[in-house]
Amino acid sequence: MRSSLLRSVKTLARPTTARAYSVDSVPSRKVTVLGAAGGIGQPLSLLMKLNPLVSQLALYDIGGTPGVAADVSHINSRSEVAGYMGDDQLGLALEGSDVVIIPAGVPRKPGMTRDDLFNINAGIVKSLCTAIAKYCPHAIVNMISNPVNSTVPIAAEVFKKAGIYDEKKLFGVTTLDVVRAKTFYAGKANVNVAEVNVPVVGGHAGVTILPLFSQATPKANLSQDDIQALTKRTQDGGTEVVEAKAGKGSATLSMAYAGAIFADACLKGLNGVPDVVECSYVQSTITELPFFASKVRLGKNGVEEVLGLGPLSDYEKGGLEKLKPELKSSIEKGIEFAKKN
Ligand SMILES: NC(=O)C1=CN([C@@H]2O[C@H](COP(=O)(O)OP(=O)(O)OC[C@H]3O[C@@H](n4cnc5c(N)ncnc54)[C@H](O)[C@@H]3O)[C@@H](O)[C@H]2O)C=CC1
Numbered sequence: 360m361r362s363s364l365l366r367s368v369k370t371l372a373r374p375t376t377a378r379a380y381s382v383d384s385v386p387s388r389k390v391t392v393l394g395a396a397g398g399i400g401q402p403l404s405l406l407m408k409l410n411p412l413v414s415q416l417a418l419y420d421i422g423g424t425p426g427v428a429a430d431v432s433h434i435n436s437r438s439e440v441a442g443y444m445g446d447d448q449l450g451l452a453l454e455g456s457d458v459v460i461i462p463a464g465v466p467r468k469p470g471m472t473r474d475d476l477f478n479i480n481a482g483i484v485k486s487l488c489t490a491i492a493k494y495c496p497h498a499i500v501n502m503i504s505n506p507v508n509s510t511v512p513i514a515a516e517v518f519k520k521a522g523i524y525d526e527k528k529l530f531g532v533t534t535l536d537v538v539r540a541k542t543f544y545a546g547k548a549n550v551n552v553a554e555v556n557v558p559v560v561g562g563h564a565g566v567t568i569l570p571l572f573s574q575a576t577p578k579a580n581l582s583q584d585d586i587q588a589l590t591k592r593t594q595d596g597g598t599e600v601v602e603a604k605a606g607k608g609s610a611t612l613s614m615a616y617a618g619a620i621f622a623d624a625c626l627k628g629l630n631g632v633p634d635v636v637e638c639s640y641v642q643s644t645i646t647e648l649p650f651f652a653s654k655v656r657l658g659k660n661g662v663e664e665v666l667g668l669g670p671l672s673d674y675e676k677g678g679l680e681k682l683k684p685e686l687k688s689s690i691e692k693g694i695e696f697a698k699k700n
């Protein structure tokens with residue numbers, strides 16, 4: 360992603376050689392963003408427009424998308440952009456889509472948990488997933504809307520009811536946890552963040568976010584106090600932004616960056632690029648919980664392999680046991696909602 364983004368930016372700087380890549384050698388891929396006029400949706404649409412793997416970019420929201428689409432469409436990159444607004448245009452936005460990214464829904468305000476968003480966002484996600492099942496049942500779905508720990512199980516239930524559920528194609532986007540863990544680790548270990556890798560497993564809320572700093576590379580000799588502080592900061596990263604924004608929403612720019620990295624990885628997988636591995640919240644058997652975030656190998660059908668946790672420190676083993684009850688109840692809450700409604 361980072362290199363393709365750089366390539367796009369370089370291309371912009373050299374208008375006479377506007378196509379630094381051969382369009383013919385890259386498959387056509389339609390990407391749809393649902394919630395494209397929002398705080399995440401707008402910068403994410405920009406980043407997806409810069410991605411040379413995208414040939415068609417469909418921007419959908421309940422309002423505001425004609426303007427966002429017109430704006431983004433003037434950028435000098437491969438994809439054709441179209442804006443869609445309102446229920447009656449949702450089908451058109453989704454038809455033929457390879458990857459659907461969902462940042463639709465309300466964000467947190469200070470004092471709220473992600474679960475406090477459930478009542479509003481569960482219904483939004485359910486109706487959008489019902490439309491996905493109808494108009495692009497084989498698309499890869501990247502779920503950003505919170506609470507991710509519950510919205511992914513909701514999506515799975517909706518897809519099951521529609522008879523089109525493919526567990527390989529449904530992803531909860533937890534990339535921002537990895538982005539934060541990398542930044543915080545690089546700062547503490549005093550290493551170049553571009554070289555850092557830190558797996559983050561579990562879920563996407565508070566203690567369910569479990570960064571595995573014992574597996575972080577490059578290795579650094581951090582104290583247990585440092586590891587605990589880094590873990591807490593990663594778990595509270597979203598709240599840190601919510602408080603700093605003081606009522607004006609939650610992470611949007613860093614989330615758009617993270618969402619673009621993850622969507623790019625999905626596109627690379629679809630296109631047959633080997634060894635594409637990202638952490639994501641997926642249907643899983645690596646613990647007793649039916650959904651769990653861990654490293655996932657991406658391929659032509661979506662999930663190619665859910666990778667195991669690897670060796671954990673005693674501190675991480677404790678964190679894993681601690682997160683299970685909360686993650687389990689968030690999963691059950693989502694499933695119950697989808698079954699009842
Ligand atoms: N997975 C993650 O790591 C993260 C998730 N989030 C979540 O992403 C979601 C969006 O956050 P923001 O963009 O900041 O919110 P926002 O309020 O700025 O934008 C949300 C957009 O969704 C649209 N929307 C609402 N109902 C819709 C529907 N039925 N169909 C299509 N669009 C609809 C709104 O019109 C709005 O444009 C929130 O639930 C937030 O908690 C935020 C940051 C990180």
Ligand SMILES: O=C([O-])CC(=O)C(=O)O
Nearest residue numbers: 467535596597598609610
């Ligand atoms: O904290 C929030 O509400 C938004 C989010 O998921 C994040 O920034 O990780």
